[in-house]
Amino acid sequence: MVSRSVARVVNSIVAQSNESIKFPTTNHELMEAKRMWQIMYTFPTAIGVIDYTHIGILKPNRHGDEYVNREGKHTLNVQATCDGR
Numbered sequence: 001m002v003s004r005s006v007a008r009v010v011n012s013i014v015a016q017s018n019e020s021i022k023f024p025t026t027n028h029e030l031m032e033a034k035r036m037w038q039i040m041y042t043f044p045t046a047i048g049v050i051d052y053t054h055i056g057i058l059k060p061n062r063h064g065d066e067y068v069n070r071e072g073k074h075t076l077n078v079q080a081t082c083d084g085r
Helices: 002-020 027-041
Strands: 049-057 075-080
Touching: none
Parallel strands: none
Antiparallel strands: 049 075
């Protein structure tokens, strides 16, 4: 059940990735991204960030041990990317 839900979410993200996840492609876009990070976070050379987090879930009936993190909790590992906005 969980694996099917995860597969649906992943497939949806991949299908929308060309519209949703965009990296700067021109020099102007690159400089603007760097400017935003400098102004907002004093992080002058960044154009975006990637981070991971764990989202707590109830133990799945099947394959529950595959969702145990290093703290012994049932979670999904999530990766996120964002720009300076």
